[in-house]
Amino acid sequence: MSRLRNIAVVAFSQAPIVARDEHRVASEILYPEVRSALDQCDVERAAIDYQVAGSTDYIDGRPFGFVTALDVMGSWPAKQDLHLEMDAAFAAYYAWVRMQAGDCDTALVCGYGKNSEGEPERVLNLELDPYYQAPLGLGPSATAALQASAYMARTGATDRDLAEIAARNRAAGAKNACAQLREAVPAATLAATAWVVEPLRRGYLPPYGDSAVCLVLAAEGKAERMCDRPAWIHGVDQRIEMQTLGARDLSRSAGAQLAAEKALAMAGLASAREADVVELCATTPAEELILREAMGVQAGDRSVVNPSGGPLCGHPLMMTGLIRLGEVFRQLSGRAGTHAVPNVRRVIAHAAQGHCLQQNLFFVLGSERRWT
Amino acid sequence: MSEPPKEPVKYVEANLRLPYHYVAGDYRARYLLALKDKKILGSKCSTTGKVFVPPLVASPESFAPCEELVQVADRGVVTTFCIVRIPVIGRNVELPYVAASVALDGADISIFALVQECKPEDVRMGMRVEAVWKPDGERQGDHEDILYFRPTGEPDAPLASFLNRL
Numbered sequence A: 001m002s003r004l005r006n007i008a009v010v011a012f013s014q015a016p017i018v019a020r021d022e023h024r025v026a027s028e029i030l031y032p033e034v035r036s037a038l039d040q041c042d043v044e045r046a047a048i049d050y051q052v053a054g055s056t057d058y059i060d061g062r063p064f065g066f067v068t069a070l071d072v073m074g075s076w077p078a079k080q081d082l083h084l085e086m087d088a089a090f091a092a093y094y095a096w097v098r099m100q101a102g103d104c105d106t107a108l109v110c111g112y113g114k115n116s117e118g119e120p121e122r123v124l125n126l127e128l129d130p131y132y133q134a135p136l137g138l139g140p141s142a143t144a145a146l147q148a149s150a151y152m153a154r155t156g157a158t159d160r161d162l163a164e165i166a167a168r169n170r171a172a173g174a175k176n177a178c179a180q181l182r183e184a185v186p187a188a189t190l191a192a193t194a195w196v197v198e199p200l201r202r203g204y205l206p207p208y209g210d211s212a213v214c215l216v217l218a219a220e221g222k223a224e225r226m227c228d229r230p231a232w233i234h235g236v237d238q239r240i241e242m243q244t245l246g247a248r249d250l251s252r253s254a255g256a257q258l259a260a261e262k263a264l265a266m267a268g269l270a271s272a273r274e275a276d277v278v279e280l281c282a283t284t285p286a287e288e289l290i291l292r293e294a295m296g297v298q299a300g301d302r303s304v305v306n307p308s309g310g311p312l313c314g315h316p317l318m319m320t321g322l323i324r325l326g327e328v329f330r331q332l333s334g335r336a337g338t339h340a341v342p343n344v345r346r347v348i349a350h351a352a353q354g355h356c357l358q359q360n361l362f363f364v365l366g367s368e369r370r371w372t
Numbered sequence B: 001m002s003e004p005p006k007e008p009v010k011y012v013e014a015n016l017r018l019p020y021h022y023v024a025g026d027y028r029a030r031y032l033l034a035l036k037d038k039k040i041l042g043s044k045c046s047t048t049g050k051v052f053v054p055p056l057v058a059s060p061e062s063f064a065p066c067e068e069l070v071q072v073a074d075r076g077v078v079t080t081f082c083i084v085r086i087p088v089i090g091r092n093v094e095l096p097y098v099a100a101s102v103a104l105d106g107a108d109i110s111i112f113a114l115v116q117e118c119k120p121e122d123v124r125m126g127m128r129v130e131a132v133w134k135p136d137g138e139r140q141g142d143h144e145d146i147l148y149f150r151p152t153g154e155p156d157a158p159l160a161s162f163l164n165r166l
Helices: A026-041 A065-072 A088-100 A120-125 A140-155 A159-173 A254-267 A285-295 A320-332 B026-036
Strands: A007-014 A050-054 A080-084 A106-111 A195-197 A213-219 A231-240 A277-279 A346-353 A359-366 B040-044 B068-072 B075-084 B097-104 B111-115 B128-133 B146-151
Touching (some): A007 A026, A007 A320, A026 A213, A088 A213, A088 A231, A088 A320, A088 A346, A088 A359, A106 A320, A140 A195, A140 A285, A213 A320, A231 A320, A254 A285, A277 A320, A285 A346, B026 B040, B111 B128
Parallel strands (some): A050 A080, B111 B146
Antiparallel strands (some): A231 A359, A346 A359, B040 B068, B075 B097, B075 B128, B128 B146
């Protein structure tokens, strides 16, 4: 791997996820998080060279809805800006790519949008192709169930296995002040919840929620001044798979496997098991199992998976992925508070977009610089 | 199978229904409720003192919070305007009509408004205008509460007085 620029996450701020914020519109939720992220770095907006955000106008319910966030992102004097109709984790990836050019040293990455004001199941149905798949009325819960079913058929995983994973996430989320669901629930209780789309029960599906997030990236030379313990990006890779669900093997994620391999190779790691913490954008226990398999991290390995509680404890669409990156930053930089994992040196954050893990993005980060 | 069908499928009907339930937000709610009482509220920048109407939670210019709400006048000055001669979807307004930027007295940015009760060709930059409200009992606390603006007959404001509020 040729030498790339050392770029680090230096700040992260997140509005605690709630089912519905009755008091604020999306930009009003975002504003204090942007202020907080800049305050963490002890800089003003003039210190930011580039800004990028992830959201979807279908969640906002209006075309070009994303521009309303510009007023609260510190976009003046006129900034270089990019908006993605994707989870903001992908925005962080594009910021990292943009910063490799060398003329931008700092970037602000925002995710926002109020899930509670629309109907996410209907919105995400529109991600499917409009001729064959969308008219069937399939939503993300149904396609996730197709994937779960395929995985269970191939591996023999049981309902009880899914319940155990959901319970572990819920127990972890109870310690995370930003999680939406903050009660530990035993596996037996989750396994007794109603089917939503068999083989997925209510207890195996994430709650949609409102939040807003802001993360700051900075390049070597500035990162050290903006954060006492920068989380250096060692490797990153993003892959997309085919749109037609039937053309993929849904029982596994070829895209996640390839993206993880490439990100690990860039980071100079032989295995994902070298990570102390892994945050996965797994919106069902089956997705967690599929992603673990794709990465080669199995139950019993030393890596702690989703100490935040993961998406099963809070799923603000378009932010859930960036929160994974923010969470590993918190773990690596000693800012995870009550859900901190001890002695974290190396971490992996994953983000996904689309039905059945169509797109996958992996970041590998460490407490030391990658390239010298 | 290699022959195309005699009557090819030309269209696929795809009806979308996406309901939304917007929260006004505590901040906007105060502004909208005030309209019911024929009052227009703006928010004051904690750093520059500039007043934004409708209120903004933060100044896009200074990036400082604007938590204080202040009342501004329901009259002001036409800054820039245009004469619309094409129908607008969703509005039933007689053509041509004047769409104007109106800088309300006490506000540092202008709002968009219709100017009526005068000929379009008589509208000019600097013209003084006032809000025409819906009658008492009919106001709902929304933007429709102001029907339009009309000339006050006061002398025009000099260009320098609104040049920074265009």
